[in-house]
Amino acid sequence: MFPVSTARLHKMVLDYIKKEISAGEEEEAGFITPEKKLLNYIEMVEKIVMDEIQKMQSTPLAKREERKKKVKCFVVMQ
Secondary structure, three states, X not given: OOOHHHHHHHHHHHHHHHHHHHHHHHHHOOXXXXXXXXXXXXXXXXXXXXXXXXXXXXXXXXXXXXXXXXXXXXXXXX
């Protein structure tokens, strides 16, 4: 269904949204418009995705690849 690299992220997003929906229903009892709910969910998903991207970029492999790109760029410039 989803590539292995994004399947974990997809599951995390769905779990987080389900948790927030249940918490939101208890707190607000439906006094938010559907548009506002959608915007809130989009913001939640954006936060989760950015956190996961940050984690992936901080791995040693990602740092090594970034360094290789920089070195290649400098070599081309010379």
